[in-house]
Amino acid sequence: MGKTTGQPEILLRRACRGLLTTGGRLLLFLVLVALAGCQFESSITPIPWPTVGSQPFQQATLGPQPSPVPLAPTPLPTPIPFLGVESLLCGDPKGGDNHFGFCAILGSDQYYTWAECSADCPEGPYPGVELRLVADTSALRDYMLIVGDRDQAIESKKEGIFQGGALGLLDFFGGVLGFGAACGLGSEFTFGLSCVGWLLTVSGGGIGSYLGFDKYADNNSRQETLERSASDKFREIP
Amino acid sequence: MSQSTQEIREFRERFARVSVAGFLVMLLWVELGAGVASLLDGDQQGWAYLAIGIATIVFWRSRRFWPIVSKSTSASFYPAVALIANLGMAAMFIVPSLQYAADIPFVFYNTGETRTFVWAAVTALIAVGAFVANVWVYIRERGPK
Numbered sequence: 001m002g003k004t005t006g007q008p009e010i011l012l013r014r015a016c017r018g019l020l021t022t023g024g025r026l027l028l029f030l031v032l033v034a035l036a037g038c039q040f041e042s043s044i045t046p047i048p049w050p051t052v053g054s055q056p057f058q059q060a061t062l063g064p065q066p067s068p069v070p071l072a073p074t075p076l077p078t079p080i081p082f083l084g085v086e087s088l089l090c091g092d093p094k095g096g097d098n099h100f101g102f103c104a105i106l107g108s109d110q111y112y113t114w115a116e117c118s119a120d121c122p123e124g125p126y127p128g129v130e131l132r133l134v135a136d137t138s139a140l141r142d143y144m145l146i147v148g149d150r151d152q153a154i155e156s157k158k159e160g161i162f163q164g165g166a167l168g169l170l171d172f173f174g175g176v177l178g179f180g181a182a183c184g185l186g187s188e189f190t191f192g193l194s195c196v197g198w199l200l201t202v203s204g205g206g207i208g209s210y211l212g213f214d215k216y217a218d219n220n221s222r223q224e225t226l227e228r229s230a231s232d233k234f235r236e237i238p
Numbered sequence: 239m240s241q242s243t244q245e246i247r248e249f250r251e252r253f254a255r256v257s258v259a260g261f262l263v264m265l266l267w268v269e270l271g272a273g274v275a276s277l278l279d280g281d282q283q284g285w286a287y288l289a290i291g292i293a294t295i296v297f298w299r300s301r302r303f304w305p306i307v308s309k310s311t312s313a314s315f316y317p318a319v320a321l322i323a324n325l326g327m328a329a330m331f332i333v334p335s336l337q338y339a340a341d342i343p344f345v346f347y348n349t350g351e352t353r354t355f356v357w358a359a360v361t362a363l364i365a366v367g368a369f370v371a372n373v374w375v376y377i378r379e380r381g382p383k
Contacts (some may be wrong), residue, residue: 082347128344155281158276158354166272168327169330176319213330
């Protein structure tokens, strides 16, 4: 005789299933609340309570202190890269780059000046660069002129390398791959008009390229000289 | 004898393809890169470099390119000339690249300097890569079979 399922048993099973479903929903709800709690961010700005700094007599009144507990080293703050004018709130006049420069402070008659540290860098937010707040003086005007000349040297340096590189490669390309067509090879070699033209073009390109790289080298050394002057003048600004 | 002549011709063609490809990549990068970088720096000479780059592309895609170029690449001394030219190009760009590289990381804080450095350094890398590729093809094709 097969076992029959009675009415109360069916009701119990339905109730259990309903309980399981309700339990599952409750569990899911709790998980969601917990996850939401993890991402909770306070919308209220904490009130900065003024605190009294350490008093000089505190150490004296206290007895011998227990040996300090070794603490984990605190991580050093990440150095902020200095971008020059873009790192500061600057007005006109302004000049220079991330190594040497100056700019007027907005709404003030003072100036920001900065320069690479020649020796040890003083405490500051930017590594390798000394940033100062100065008044308008003749030394500052001289510094501005030097920085302006340095900017010009950097621009000329860039123009020189682009000119030298572009003409130089074109010259190599035309020289190596064009001589056969222009002058012929072996028994076909002829020093004709096309060959003379090829020779003149290659020579002209070579001279142009040389002048470009020469401009680069000249302005590179000029930049170095101006940087030394800028460094000295920066220290003369009161 | 004729097989040997055929092999030499094939070697010259392969070497020519590789070396000319290297020259073209380098020339296009230098002219187009210098053009764009100069114009971004406000230097109007950039238009001239861009024009040279576009003219190079037009010449390369024209039907007259290989007949003209093959007159030079078929010379027996062409591999030596190409390798010397590759070395010359690499030397032209390695020195300024190293000068800019000496200023890392500060060079990256200045957009104009970064552009010039990347342009010169990539050209130097292409030049070295082209030289290595040329030497590799030369050794592989000329080596004992």
